[in-house]
Amino acid sequence: MRLFGMFLQAIQSVDNGQRLAISCLGSARESLDFMIQVFDSLIKEVDKSLAQNFIESVVSLISSHNCISSLLSLGRGGLLLLHKLMRLIGMVVSCPNSAFLVSSNSNIRAGIVHLCFDQLYSALSGRTTVGESNSALLDLREMHYQLMHKILSSRWNWFFKPINREFESEEGNKFFVKAMEIYFSSFQDMTLPPSTYGYNLSVFNDLQKVHKLYSVQLFKTEMLPAFTETLLTAMMDGSRQILHDELVLTVFGLASADFNLFFGQIVPRFVSKYSNPQATIPNFATSTDFPSFSRNLKFFINDIKV
Template sequence: MKQVLYELLHELLMNNWRYFFKGSVLTALNSKEETLENEQQFVAIMQSYGQSFLQTDITVFRQNLESLEKLNSKWRLYKKPIFYSGMQTQFMNVLLQVLVHKSHDLLQEEIVVTVYNMASVDFDRFYGEFLPQFLTGCERLDGTQKNMLTSNFKPEKDLPTFTQSLQRFVNDLRYYRLLNTGLPEGSVQFS
């Protein structure tokens, strides 16, 4: 039932985009943003996508990840102000947590590509704001380890290097957590 519901939401967005984003050729030519209408409905749909990434159903997860990518490809979803300023951080946070916890490891490659596409809207923001903010919310890491993780994530803008850096970041984060979990309280932590 979930798959059918999300397929319906995907088709609604793909084929009725103008219901949410009013624009014209003149708007596009003048480099102006489309006006957002029916914001509550759009936000509710995006929140339902976000909720699906918190579930264990890998089929729905894959379907919705592909749906977001198709919406971005056709309508540049990730560049829309409503998504960029209000939702992007939450989506990237959830996707990185999924990578860290290996809950949907079969989709690792697809998740990394989606994170890359979201980050590519503004790499400076990703490296300067998102990564430090993400690490602030990570438990079982000390300040030195967080700094090492941030500094070791090379600020590259091409997909292959970004993929490699993100995979190293996730593996190092897992390693530090494992290391810190195994240490008794008050002992020295290695970084």
């Protein structure tokens, strides 16, 4: 662990000597590969407290050194190291034997969520690269969304109490809102690769199926209309035509949470953004079964495009 910390410190020296930082990347990746193997053994065969101390130290090292931005500036090698870091965190949050993650006195939850929802997202958003590194950056962004999905799906109890579905804490409330803001931003981004955009749509469908996301009071009252209108707007964009079926399925799920709200407020407000709205509203019949809804939504979008 100390050796990995030394590598991170060296990587942080990028401003004073990029050659030194780059030379440490290979050693840091090898060290992290070893740490992943160690964690896998600890969580399966050894006292869980050792695994807890191990992963808490890793998260603390990454956060304290604030190395994410430095790694991103080092090209493909830095992106690969970040990829391995996210793989390790993904193993932690999705491991069914990670009993320490539900411990009330554990600091790991806050550290992991802050690292993923704040530090990683802030560093990745708006970052651009050229050439070979661009593909690696896109892969890293998709892996970040996958990691967020694992956290929300596997550790829903970090955000909500299991019985009354109220927020587990003010911090749980804050990070849930942050997660939704990140996904909302991704749905607005028409430059996002269709594979990544489609994956995020599947995340929402999964969270609704497993955890009834659309029934969460905060989401239903303050977020659902904006998400629905954003996805309707995405259906108007030619770059998202390949995702038509996925978009219809997600819009139907959102509409199903409150059809009266959808047909009575969301659709008229969406139509009002376009010319000649009186000609388009009647074309969206208020059927609530999926086959009819899907067919009517297709006609509705086509009418607005005209």
